Amino acid sequence: MRAGSPRLLREINDRAAIDALLRDGPLTRSELEYAIGLSKPATAQLLARLEEEGVVVREGLRGGGRGPRAQLWAVKGAVAHVAAIDLTPRGVDIAIADISGAVLTEHRQAVPPRGTSDEVLSNFRQATVAACAAAGLTLKDLRHVVVGTPGAINPRTGHLWFAPHLPGWEGFDMPGRIGAELGVPVTIENDVNLVALEEMIAGQATAVRSFVMVWLDHGIGGAIVVDRKLLRGATGGAGEIDWMHVPDRAAADTGIPATGTRFGDLVSSPNVVKLARAYGIAARNGWTAVSKAVAQIDEKETSEQQQGKQFLTDLARRVATGVASVVSVVDPELVLLCGKTGLAGGEMLCRLISTELRNMVVPRTPVAYSALAGNAVRAGALHSALAVVREQVFGLTGDITEPSRRLDASGDGNGVRTSF
Numbered sequence: 001m002r003a004g005s006p007r008l009l010r011e012i013n014d015r016a017a018i019d020a021l022l023r024d025g026p027l028t029r030s031e032l033e034y035a036i037g038l039s040k041p042a043t044a045q046l047l048a049r050l051e052e053e054g055v056v057v058r059e060g061l062r063g064g065g066r067g068p069r070a071q072l073w074a075v076k077g078a079v080a081h082v083a084a085i086d087l088t089p090r091g092v093d094i095a096i097a098d099i100s101g102a103v104l105t106e107h108r109q110a111v112p113p114r115g116t117s118d119e120v121l122s123n124f125r126q127a128t129v130a131a132c133a134a135a136g137l138t139l140k141d142l143r144h145v146v147v148g149t150p151g152a153i154n155p156r157t158g159h160l161w162f163a164p165h166l167p168g169w170e171g172f173d174m175p176g177r178i179g180a181e182l183g184v185p186v187t188i189e190n191d192v193n194l195v196a197l198e199e200m201i202a203g204q205a206t207a208v209r210s211f212v213m214v215w216l217d218h219g220i221g222g223a224i225v226v227d228r229k230l231l232r233g234a235t236g237g238a239g240e241i242d243w244m245h246v247p248d249r250a251a252a253d254t255g256i257p258a259t260g261t262r263f264g265d266l267v268s269s270p271n272v273v274k275l276a277r278a279y280g281i282a283a284r285n286g287w288t289a290v291s292k293a294v295a296q297i298d299e300k301e302t303s304e305q306q307q308g309k310q311f312l313t314d315l316a317r318r319v320a321t322g323v324a325s326v327v328s329v330v331d332p333e334l335v336l337l338c339g340k341t342g343l344a345g346g347e348m349l350c351r352l353i354s355t356e357l358r359n360m361v362v363p364r365t366p367v368a369y370s371a372l373a374g375n376a377v378r379a380g381a382l383h384s385a386l387a388v389v390r391e392q393v394f395g396l397t398g399d400i401t402e403p404s405r406r407l408d409a410s411g412d413g414n415g416v417r418t419s420f
Contacts, residue, residue, distance in 0.1 A: 018056075032047070059074040082096075082142060082389055084145075089150075092107075094107045105134040107127065107130055120169055143389045149191055162237060194384065202372065203372045204371055205225070221239065245260060246322045250275060251310070263321075278311070281308065286344075290349065293307075294312070328361045331363045335353070335357070336368055337350060350369055
């Protein structure tokens, strides 16, 4: 055996043990022994070495059974910390987590979307400092930060575009300036792309290789995944379906010409409200209108039920028209609805969109809606940040889109999720 091989094997075994503890932990020595395929003495030596190096810690005892309780081992969370941030026109939603994935704190703060670059960056920094303080940390304790934002980041310039509702963040190298402001390496990712990532890890897309996601909410967006990899495009604009010009196939007249308009306008919350009003459904926003229509259909046959279904059918026509060209080109396994309006439609809206798509394109793509709970943008950002740091610290280069049973990605602040 070559000189240095024992050290290489030790490093491989260490990484396998750390990976198992992060994925399934805390584990007993015998459970870890089974997970990584080492002998009892070798596993005991490995744990002693990692404990001495400050990588693993003892974490309680495993109860149950008639025999003695077994010692549990876990990765030491304080080895490194990350921040996951959802940036919106209303402000920031921040989670601070340790390297094990345990969320230490959640912090929400208003950050005005307008102002000079210095002003928005200063406000952003103050919010991040406050989040760190709530976790008993400082900015210096963070190893990496991932920010999810509407729009797209041009990979060549770092400039944000397709985000007119965040005017203060345009025109400068966003990851570079935020990184300099915080003193921490920063990754900026499209918010809907992060939701798509979370769907692959913990949602409806865990078992598919390719899918198209449509985000129907305050804003409209999309994400395209091919072979379990996000399609970003040459300028970061892949999936920005809200800017496509599409015809309006709705039967009701809401003032939009049949030649159509931008998809993002066609299915925006205000225009969904107008479409609902054409069928006698009054609502303050798109998701409330859709919820009311679904509730009407759930009741016994009435004229109101017919109006509710007609409204949802018109909405399905609009959504399907915008998605049809993407489905024709990509031929995905799944179309996935996300966002408040999409979720409000549930199974009913999915069925109607599927019917419309079948009349427009060759692929017979099923349509489903997201089952993710909590802030999926922030959860996806957390997974991304942890993947970066775990590679830096432990050399773990596993597929980020593989489901994890250890990481709390739900955004509910419980620290550990037992299963997906």
